[in-house]
Amino acid sequence: MALVTGTPLGNVDSSEEIYLEGAPYIYYQDTTAAPLYNPDANGYYWGLSGTTAYPAYELGCPVGVTLTENLTINDVLCDNIGVKSTIQQRNYLEFTFTVQQFFPLANLAAPLKGSAVTTDAVNHTETMGLGTINQNKFYMLYCPKVYDTDVGDYIVIHLHRAQFVDAWTLNTPLGNPWQLTGVKLRAYADSTKPETQKFGVILRSDASVI
Secondary structure (H helix, E strand, O other): OHHHHOOOOOOOOOOOOOOOOOOOOOEEEEOOOOOOEOOOOOOOOEOOOOOOOOOOEEOOOEEEEEEEEEEEEEEEEEOOOEEEEEEEEEEEEEEEEEEOOOOOHHHHOOOOOOOOOEEEOOOOEEEOOOOOOOOOOOEEEEEEEEEEOOOOEEEEEEEEEEEEEOOOEEEOOOOOOOEEEEEEEEEOOOOOOOHHHOOEEEEEEOOOOO
């Protein structure tokens, strides 16, 4: 009986015995390019498709990857009863992480808030300037994670309109890899997307259970 086990009556969606481990891969692309699915068959916008003009860049060997949200929260307070509800407004989402792969420099130009990289094939050099920050650059963020390599089941986090914000720090310790810490991508609302997905999309692909 349900009361003996504590199981609720009626329709119950049980949790699956699947545990995700490790960070996703991290890719970004200028929002001037359209997402790969624009939209997909179910009306969702996600994925990247790199072009010559707008490549998709990988941020390699990430450490300490976290995704969080910023909310404005105000209680609905009634003088005769107390708090009846809470009004919540999502302001933005934030991805933070540390990067340990530095080349090619073009992949780090956006996180460093630097200029476009000039490649000189004759002198075999890459050069990037650190000057005034361009306030008008926005990027799509695409973070896939395969959790069953035998059958290719995966989860994806896609953010529509993000900027690299906050100050970074370059750590250069002896005997350890260089680290670019404090990398932060802040995803704002995208007014061109439906209200239900104006910040981003989380997608799961798993043919065995869906």
